[in-house]
Amino acid sequence: MPLNFNIEKFTGTHITRRPQSLFLPDMETHAEKLHTEIKDKNVLVIGGAGTIGSSFIRTLVRYHPGKLIVVDINENGLTELVRDCRSRPELQMPDNFKTYPVNFSDKAFRKIFEHEGPFDIVANFAAHKHVRSEKDIFSIEAMVENNVTRAKDLLELLTQYPPRHFFCVSTDKAANPVNVMGASKKLMEEVILAYSGKMKITTARFANVAFSNGSLLAGFIERLLKQQPLACPSDVKRFFVSPEESGQICLCACILGQSGEIFFPKLEPSSMVNFADIVPPFLNEMGFEMEACSSEDAAKQATADIQNGRYPVYFFPSSTNGEKLYEEFYTEEEELDTRSFQSFGTVKNAKRRSIEDLDKIVHTLRLVFEDARAEKKDIVSALNAMIPGFEHIETGVNLDQKM
Template sequence: MLAPFRISLRTLLRAGNLMAFSDTFSDGDLSYVATHRRSSLFTADIERSADLLSDRLSEKRILITGGAGSIGASTLRELLKFRPRAVHVVDIGENPLAELTRDLRSQADVPLPPDLRFLPIDFGGPAMQRHLKDEPAYDQILHFAAHKHVRSEKDVPSLLQMLDTNALKLDRFLRWLPLYGHEGAEIFAVSTDKAANPSSFMGASKRLMEHVLFASGAQGAPRRSTRFANVAFSNGSLPQAFLFRLARRQPLAAPEGSRRFFVSLRESGEICLLAACAVPAGHIVFPNLDPATNLRPMLEIAEGVLAHHGLKPAYYEDETAAIRAVESELANGRYPLIVTPLDTGGEKPYEEFVGAGESATGVGLEEMSGIPYEAFPADLPAAIEALAALRDDISRDVTKTDVQQQLLRVVAGFRHADSDRSLDQRA
C-alpha cells in the first residue's frame, strides 16, 4: 500500500505566507532554494543606515497602503523596530489584514506603537478621503497597493481594473494629500522590474505609476520608488504555488527558459525601508543583483522545492498525463513537473532593472543602486484623463489597442509581447 505523502506544517505555513520573521536564515529556510543566500544581502546597509532610519521613523506618523500583502507586511515589521508613534495600515483585503493584526499582537518581540490601526478600506475610495480629512499630517506614506500579475491583462475589464489600481487611483490619492494637510509627507511607492522596457501592460502600468508618483512631487515634496525582484514564496508567487500544489497533490508547473531575480521576504522589507528612508529623493532604486549569478531559472526553483521535500522531478509536457501520474510517481519518490513553453502574453524571458535611456548611479548603499527620475512626460495629464475615460465610459467598446495607444504617449519603449495564450490557461 502506498504510504501517504505528507507535507509539513512549516511548509503549509510558508505556503500561506504566515512564516516567522527571524534575524537569521536557517538551513531549512526555503528562501535559500530561490535566492541561494543564507543571510540577508542588506544587513550591512541596514546597520550603517540605522541612525538615518531612526531619524526618519522614530516618533513619526506613518501611513501604509496595501500593507497586508507580502511586501507591505514585511516592511511594516522592519519599520516597527524603529518605534514610530503612529502606524495606520490600509488594505482592502479583510482576511490578510485581520491575520496581520493577530500576528503582530501575538509576538512578544515586536514593539508596537501607541497608535496602531488596521483599516479595511480602498486607498482610492471615499473612505480613504474621509480618513485623510480626519487625521493629523503623516510624516511618511508607504504605498504597496497594486495589481502585480501579468495574467491580470487577460481581458479588457481586468486590464482596466489593473490600470485603475496601479495608476489612476494613485493619481487621485496623491491629489487628496494637499487638500487635507498631508502635503509634507515623504512618499515611497513600490514599482517592479517589469517597468523597465515593459513588454506587458502590467509593467507599463507600473511605469505609469512611477510617472504619477514623481509628478506629484514636482514642487519639492520627497518621492522615492524601487523596482523589485521577485519575492521568494510570497503571496501569489510561483514558488508559493509550488507549495500549494504539493500540499494538494497536484503537479508542479514551471516555464522553460524563464529566469528571475529573487529576494527573500525579509530582504523585501529591508529594500523598501532603505528605499523609503535612506536614499536621496527623486530616485528609483533597485538591488545590486548580478544577472550572471543571480538570475535563477524557474525550472531550477521547482526542482529545488521538490528536493527540499525529498522528491525527484518527473518531467511532463502534457497536463492531463501529469495530473493522473501523481500517485504513481510518488510511489517511486518522484513528483510530476510540467515544463511549459514561455509563450503567454506579456511575459519576458529575463528581468532587468534599468530601461533604455536610463542610467544607474550610486545612492550611498553597498547593495543598492538608483536611477535618477527625469522630468515626467508632458502628455501625462492628458493620458491619465484619457485612460480614466476608457475606464468610466461603459457605453464605449474598448480594446487593448485603445489602452496601448494611451500608454505609448507616456511609456517610452512599451512593446507588448502579444499572444493568444494566457497564464489562466495553464496549470
C-alpha cells in the same frame, strides 16, 4: 507539508544563495537616520496586507513608530498581518496600531486619513502586480485604475497634508515594459515623480519576491497542500529577493532616498535563477522526488504517485502574453548612482511629466475605456503613444489558460 519548512531559510539556501540579507550592510550603516526618521512618527501603510507591504511593516516597527495605520482591501490578509506581527517575539507593535479593510479610493479612507493624520510617513503598496491581469479590456481598466488613476488621486490628497516621506512601490517590469502591467507601472512612476517637487517621493524597482502572495512559488505550497501537480515554465529566469529583503529595500528607499529617486538592488546577472531549478530542492525539502510529466493531463493523472513519494511536475516553454525572459532595473537613458549605497543603486533622472500632461493621459485612457467597442489592442495602442519604446508582446495566450 513539513512544519519546519522556513521560507526565508530555503530562499537564502536555494534561490538567492545569500547567507544574510543583501541590504543589511546599508541598513547598519544608516541605522541612526532610520531610527531618527521613524521613531515616534505617525505612519500610514496602504496595501499593507500583501507580501511586500507586510514585510515593510515588520521592518518598520523595529524602529518604533508612534502610530501605525494599515489599510488594505484584503480583510483576511489584514487579520493574518495582525496575528503574524503579534506572534513574533522580536516585534513590539505600537500602542496605536489599527488596520482597516477599505479601498484607498473610498470615502471611508479619506475619513480615516483626516481623522488619524497627519502622517509623517506614507507608503503605498496597493497595486495590480500580475501580468495575468491584462487578459482583456476589462481587466486592463481595473489595473490602470488602481496603478495609475488612484495613485494620482492619492497624491492630490497628500498635497493637502504632505508627509515627510512618501513611497510607492514599482517593479522591474517598468523598465522597457513589454506588458500592460509594466506599462501601467511606468506611468505610475511618472505620476508620482510629477509630484516630487511638492513633497519627498521615492520608489523602487526590484526583483521577484520569493513565495510572495499569488506568485508561482507560493502556488507550489498551495498545490502540495491540495496534492495537486506542479506546473512550471522551463525557460524563464528571474532575479529574486527574499520577503524580508523586499521590505528592507522599500523602507530604505522611503527613508534614505532623495525625492524623485528610484531605488534598485545591485544584483549581478549571474544571480538570476531559472524557475525550473527551484523545483527539485523544493520537493526534496518536502520529502518528495520530482516526476517530470509531458503534459498537464499526464501530470494530473500522475497524482496517484504522490503517495509513493514521487511528485508530478509539468514543465512547459513560456508562451503567454507580455512574458519577458530577462529582467532590467534601469534603461540606457537613465542616469545611475551606484556609489552612495553598498547594495542599492538609484536612478537619478527618471522621466518626469507635468501634472497637466498626466491629466491629459488619464483623460485619454478613460475615453478608451468608455468606448463600448474598445478592445485590448486599442488600449495597447494608446499606451504605445504615451510610452516611447513600449512594445507589447502579444501571443494570444494568457496565464488563466494554464494550470
